[in-house]
Amino acid sequence: MTATTELAGRPQGPLSMTDKAIPPWADGLTVDEFLARRPRLSSLATPLLVLDDHAIADNLAEFAAFCGEHGLDLAPHGKTTMSPTLWRRQIAAGAHGITVANYPQLRVAVAAGIRRVHVANALADPGGVAWLGAALDADPGLDVQVWADSTATVALLSDALAGTRRPLTVLVEVGALGARTGARTVDGAVHVGEAIAASPGLRLGGVAGYEGAVAHDVTPASLARVDAYLEAMAQVHRGLAGAYPDDGVAVLSAGGSAYFDRVAAVLGPLRDRGTWVELRSGVYLIHDDGFYASVAPADRGIAAPRLRSAMRVWARVLSRPEPTLALLDVGRRDVSFDDGLPVPQVAAPSLGGPQRPLVGAVATAINDQHLFVDLAVDDPLAVGDVVGLVASHPCTVLDKWRTVPVVRASGGDSDDPVVVDLLATYF
Numbered sequence: 470m471t472a473t474t475e476l477a478g479r480p481q482g483p484l485s486m487t488d489k490a491i492p493p494w495a496d497g498l499t500v501d502e503f504l505a506r507r508p509r510l511s512s513l514a515t516p517l518l519v520l521d522d523h524a525i526a527d528n529l530a531e532f533a534a535f536c537g538e539h540g541l542d543l544a545p546h547g548k549t550t551m552s553p554t555l556w557r558r559q560i561a562a563g564a565h566g567i568t569v570a571n572y573p574q575l576r577v578a579v580a581a582g583i584r585r586v587h588v589a590n591a592l593a594d595p596g597g598v599a600w601l602g603a604a605l606d607a608d609p610g611l612d613v614q615v616w617a618d619s620t621a622t623v624a625l626l627s628d629a630l631a632g633t634r635r636p637l638t639v640l641v642e643v644g645a646l647g648a649r650t651g652a653r654t655v656d657g658a659v660h661v662g663e664a665i666a667a668s669p670g671l672r673l674g675g676v677a678g679y680e681g682a683v684a685h686d687v688t689p690a691s692l693a694r695v696d697a698y699l700e701a702m703a704q705v706h707r708g709l710a711g712a713y714p715d716d717g718v719a720v721l722s723a724g725g726s727a728y729f730d731r732v733a734a735v736l737g738p739l740r741d742r743g744t745w746v747e748l749r750s751g752v753y754l755i756h757d758d759g760f761y762a763s764v765a766p767a768d769r770g771i772a773a774p775r776l777r778s779a780m781r782v783w784a785r786v787l788s789r790p791e792p793t794l795a796l797l798d799v800g801r802r803d804v805s806f807d808d809g810l811p812v813p814q815v816a817a818p819s820l821g822g823p824q825r826p827l828v829g830a831v832a833t834a835i836n837d838q839h840l841f842v843d844l845a846v847d848d849p850l851a852v853g854d855v856v857g858l859v860a861s862h863p864c865t866v867l868d869k870w871r872t873v874p875v876v877r878a879s880g881g882d883s884d885d886p887v888v889v890d891l892l893a894t895y896f
Contacts, residue, residue, distance in 0.1 A: 478554025511821025546751025675720030724748035759861020821885030
């Protein structure tokens with residue numbers, strides 16, 4: 470079996486009782502056999518995460534149009550979904566590669582057949598770097614970029630790649646005081662870039678950074694910090710003008726999923742024949758109704774993609790032990806809680822049943838397997854009913870699911886859409 474086959478986008482082998490939310494009647498079926506029966510939302514079990522295929526398609530189109538209008542390249546962060554199926558959809562929609570965050574994710578991307586992989590991080594494991602060097606030598610079509618923010622990292626990379634035939638492309642990472650990784654000054658970053666250019670086995674590929682490390686909201690002060698950080702990246706790029714190789718393109722790579730409009734405004738004008746400006750935004754594909762919705766450029770009056778959440782979590786009422794308290798069968802093992810608790814949005818008598826707004830309901834606490842919800846004393850929510858939740862931060866929702874159903878509504882079946890795919894994830 471080839472590596473690409475092993476990392477096919479759907480679960481391999483028969484479905485079983487180990488696949489969370491899959492119904493018992495699917496035990497032993499292949500994914501194709503399961504989908505051929507046209508299961509619906511009502512066929513599944515709680516707790517449950519589903520993705521909306523129409524929302525994914527709309528988000529893909531919106532972001533591709535934004536990149537095209539601004540002349541930006543896109544290498545979306547694959548850590549959001551760790552789904553080869555969704556990575557391939559992003560590439561088919563115009564992305565020129567996939568970004569990952571570390572060595573294990575890099576191996577997943579290579580095994581999935583992704584040809585251009587951007588590692589938005591330093592690699593400091595000599596064994597992992599040696600593996601990458603061997604992979605590059607073995608596959609002339611594989612293109613991998615990594616980061617370095619110090620001459621120590623540059624030396625480690627160069628030593629671990631001794632004897633490899635193909636140079637590894639390395640981008641110098643720009644940081645900021647009090648932020649995450651990255652060289653802390655413009656001069657320091659230029660010095661790292663010059664060290665990359667001078668090191669055997671390495672090729673200086675450009676300048677990279679993550680502007681989301683310097684701000685967490687959209688106040689004027691935060692946006693000013695983002696712009697200043699991006700301008701520092703531009704200064705490093707100008708300072709390395711004489712160090713870039715003559716036979717390639719320098720990449721300016723930034724753009725989380727909150728401030729990509731600022732990347733377009735500050736770095737976009739630097740794009741020319743010898744400089745690419747690359748976004749690495751990844752959350753745009755799934756989006757959310759929490760943090761990312763609160764900072765979305767389109768909601769700030771910016772001409773930017775109109776994104777909508779493609780994920781919903783469903784949970785069932787297990788208990789209503791007090792007049793204003795309900796306990797749901799969803800917890801830390803099923804849904805994110807790092808950027809706010811899930812928000813109860815709708816209720817229904819069963820999965821696929823008629824939905825009603827769940828007005829005034831608030832999640833107040835989460836345990837491993839329970840969500841506490843405060844609600845009005847006269848709300849008719851009963852044991853056995855289901856609640857549709859909206860969540861924040863897709864990265865930490867999807868990483869709790871090995872098999873993810875994708876649904877598609879049509880006509881009058883919006884409450885009970887058809888399951889059109891099952892995604893395999895590799896977190």
